[in-house]
Amino acid sequence: MNPLQAKFARYVELDLQARTQIDGLLRSEGRLVPAGADLIREGEPIHFVKLVIDGWGCRYKLLEDGRRQVVAFLLPGDLCNPDALAAEAMDHSIGALNDMHCALIAPEVFDRACLRSHSLRQAMAFDACAMLGMQREWTLNLAARPALARIGALLCELHYRLAALGLAADGRFATPLTQVTLAEATGMTSVHVNRVVQDLRGRGLLHWHGRHITLPDPDRLAQLSGFSPRYLHMNRFAPGTSAGDPDLAAKSPRVPPRTESKIAGAI
Numbered sequence: 001m002n003p004l005q006a007k008f009a010r011y012v013e014l015d016l017q018a019r020t021q022i023d024g025l026l027r028s029e030g031r032l033v034p035a036g037a038d039l040i041r042e043g044e045p046i047h048f049v050k051l052v053i054d055g056w057g058c059r060y061k062l063l064e065d066g067r068r069q070v071v072a073f074l075l076p077g078d079l080c081n082p083d084a085l086a087a088e089a090m091d092h093s094i095g096a097l098n099d100m101h102c103a104l105i106a107p108e109v110f111d112r113a114c115l116r117s118h119s120l121r122q123a124m125a126f127d128a129c130a131m132l133g134m135q136r137e138w139t140l141n142l143a144a145r146p147a148l149a150r151i152g153a154l155l156c157e158l159h160y161r162l163a164a165l166g167l168a169a170d171g172r173f174a175t176p177l178t179q180v181t182l183a184e185a186t187g188m189t190s191v192h193v194n195r196v197v198q199d200l201r202g203r204g205l206l207h208w209h210g211r212h213i214t215l216p217d218p219d220r221l222a223q224l225s226g227f228s229p230r231y232l233h234m235n236r237f238a239p240g241t242s243a244g245d246p247d248l249a250a251k252s253p254r255v256p257p258r259t260e261s262k263i264a265g266a267i
Contacts, residue, residue: 002026003077004051006165010234011126018120021113025051028105033057033096035176039080041093048104050080055100056176059092060184070185072134073097075161079127085111098176126233133231142187145226150186151196152225155206159215160229171215 001009004022008014014022030053033039039050039057057074071092074080080094081087084107114121137157141150158175162168179197183190200206205221207214215221222228229235 003053003075003165007077007234008120008123008127010164011130012119012122014123015117015119018117018123021117021120025105025110025113026053026103028103028109031102031104033100033102035096035098035100037096039094039096039100039102040090042090044090046081046084046087046090049082049084049107049110050094051103051105052076052078052080053101053103056097057100058095058097058181058185060095061092068184069187070181071138072131073158073185075158076165076167082124082128097181130231130233133233137231138185147186147188147192147196148199149225150188151182151193152200152205152221153227154182154185155213155215156218156222156225156227157229157232159213159218160232160234164232164234171218173213174211175213176211177213 002022004026005014005019008018008022028051029048031039033055040046042061052074054076057078057080058070059072059074059080060068060070062068074094080102081090114124134157137153141153145153158177159168159171159173162173167173179193180190182188182197183193186193188196197206197208200221201208204216205224207216
């Protein structure tokens with residue numbers, strides 16, 4: 001199953017027409033974006049709907065002093081700019097965190113595929129809800145969560161999304177993330193991020209070796225961080241058994257235990 005089908009199957013039951021249309025979209029022109037390069041920059045005109053097939057990307061904004069704020073991570077199966085049917089130019093940039101393979105889909109082809117399949121349109125609506133939910137959650141992360149919960153919630157989100165694609169197992173996933181990238185996504189300094197990472201390691205909640213991250217106890221990290229995956233809308237057709245799997249949405253606590261949140265708030 002390709003990554004777009006894998007993700008959309010978490011939202012709705014895809015019929016044959018939907019799967020056929022998705023297969024057609026993936027046969028569009030492809031592009032390999034090297035690690036560190038931009039797929040598209042802020043202000044550039046939009047000619048294609050861009051779909052991540054392999055690799056990781058990020059949405060980001062640049063400040064006048066050159067600092068970068070990462071506002072979203074893009075994983076396989078993610079549409080980089082589903083608003084291509086309406087927007088004329090990008091209001092943010094998209095960069096590759098590692099070598100990223102994308103499909104370039106003509107907007108009219110994308111629109112036609114959605115019109116031909118009711119379940120594909122449903123999946124697109126759920127995907128739009130999930131993207132909006134992630135933006136709200138990231139706003140909460142930046143504005144209100146203490147440092148440890150901020151990073152913990154982000155790691156839980158990534159783990160959950162990757163597990164939905166079959167790219168995480170037993171709490172372990174490959175990632176191009178660095179502590180600098182985490183700092184850019186959480187509004188923290190890299191020194192502060194390093195201190196939080198060491199704290200999570202000391203609690204037995206994080207193992208980070210090179211390009212692999214392991215969350216030994218995703219449930220506890222979710223509780224500590226106040227993470228609930230409801231906003232991702234991925235649990236409707238997906239069996240799961242742990243906080244890293246997409247069926248735990250209804251069970252994950254929304255507020256971390258009082259004792260642990262006090263500890264997190266001190267960091």
